[in-house]
Amino acid sequence: MTSSCPASGVALQVVENLTGSELLAWRLTMLAEGGEAASFDWLLDLAAGLRGPERQHLWLDPERAVVLQCSCEQLAGLWRQHLREHTPLQYLVGLCPWRDLELQVAPGVLIPRQETEQLVDLALELMAQQAPDSPAHLLRWADLGTGSGCLAVALARALPTSAGVAVDCSSAALLQAEANLLAAGVADRVDLQLGSWWGQAAAFCGAFDLVVSNPPYIPSSLLASLEPVVRLHEPWLALDGGEDGLDALRLIAAGAASGLAPGGWLVLEHHHDQSERVQALLAGVGLEQVASFADLQGHGRFSCGRRPEPAR
Ligand SMILES: C[S@@+](CC[C@H](N)C(=O)[O-])C[C@H]1O[C@@H](n2cnc3c(N)ncnc32)[C@H](O)[C@@H]1O
Numbered sequence: 001m002t003s004s005c006p007a008s009g010v011a012l013q014v015v016e017n018l019t020g021s022e023l024l025a026w027r028l029t030m031l032a033e034g035g036e037a038a039s040f041d042w043l044l045d046l047a048a049g050l051r052g053p054e055r056q057h058l059w060l061d062p063e064r065a066v067v068l069q070c071s072c073e074q075l076a077g078l079w080r081q082h083l084r085e086h087t088p089l090q091y092l093v094g095l096c097p098w099r100d101l102e103l104q105v106a107p108g109v110l111i112p113r114q115e116t117e118q119l120v121d122l123a124l125e126l127m128a129q130q131a132p133d134s135p136a137h138l139l140r141w142a143d144l145g146t147g148s149g150c151l152a153v154a155l156a157r158a159l160p161t162s163a164g165v166a167v168d169c170s171s172a173a174l175l176q177a178e179a180n181l182l183a184a185g186v187a188d189r190v191d192l193q194l195g196s197w198w199g200q201a202a203a204f205c206g207a208f209d210l211v212v213s214n215p216p217y218i219p220s221s222l223l224a225s226l227e228p229v230v231r232l233h234e235p236w237l238a239l240d241g242g243e244d245g246l247d248a249l250r251l252i253a254a255g256a257a258s259g260l261a262p263g264g265w266l267v268l269e270h271h272h273d274q275s276e277r278v279q280a281l282l283a284g285v286g287l288e289q290v291a292s293f294a295d296l297q298g299h300g301r302f303s304c305g306r307r308p309e310p311a312r
Helices: 020-032 037-046 052-060 072-085 089-093 114-129 150-158 171-183 197-204 220-225 247-259 275-284
Strands: 002-004 011-013 015-019 065-068 095-098 101-104 139-144 162-168 190-194 208-213 260-269 288-294 300-306
Touching: 015 020, 020 037, 020 052, 020 065, 020 072, 037 052, 037 072, 037 089, 072 089, 089 095, 095 114, 101 150, 101 171, 114 150, 114 208, 114 260, 114 300, 139 150, 139 197, 150 162, 150 171, 150 208, 162 171, 162 197, 171 190, 190 197, 197 208, 197 247, 208 247, 247 260, 247 275, 260 275, 275 288, 275 300
Parallel strands: 139 162, 139 208, 162 190, 208 260
Antiparallel strands: 002 011, 015 065, 095 101, 260 300, 288 300
């Protein structure tokens, strides 16, 4: 029997004659070379198809036969590259679990982060609180700086009667986003645009009920101190927010007053210490109901504001 390992796309022999105890012993020899057990188990899961519950069962029934979708040699190669070059496992395997999705990721495009999952929940809560519109109203949203397309895929799936625009100035990102939108079956409802922030969403400017963005927001002076797995491999275009980290956030806030529809929401992710300054930016362009929200670690991570509706 053959199967292909996601990292290489090369047809490989499935390893069928491994017992649980052999696999667990080999796992320990791999971990003795370095790295974290959780990361190695992630590799077993995503590259070799050994899912969590099945892995747990090996401890209870070590003589059970194990089927891997990659050879141990292939897995060892990926693990050693991760240890040696700090390459993110997501890039090596080409996949990143995120919300209920398994997104495709590749070097040149930011790996979607766990905290960004919450940005979707926040945006959907705000949309659910909107006064119900006429049934004919097509909800319009934009994702500025779409990267892998994670936010665009999640919004398009959660809002089935909506149409979205996903913008990025990186063509590598747009290709990745397109692949993920196609895989999720929502590509026909999302218009991908190459360019800078609001400029590329101009066709619908003033019509967006929702605009989300997770822009680059790390102050430039902090980039050198990021973990090597990020610093050496992820695109700085996706990370570098300029001197105070707010360069992109300023531009996105500046376009909101004309880009949003009256009553439309702008929902932003930002650095853990930027809530107050982002709130000031949003209030400064005339948005109302400005508020910030914490991530699961308790850090102020998201801010939002709403374009006022005309007085009746
Ligand atoms: C932090 S990443 C976020 C990617 C994705 N939305 C996510 O949450 O994982 C920021 C994204 O903004 C894009 N970007 C940077 N400058 C931009 C600009 N001027 N206009 C549009 N996109 C830009 C980067 O290419 C990158 O994909």
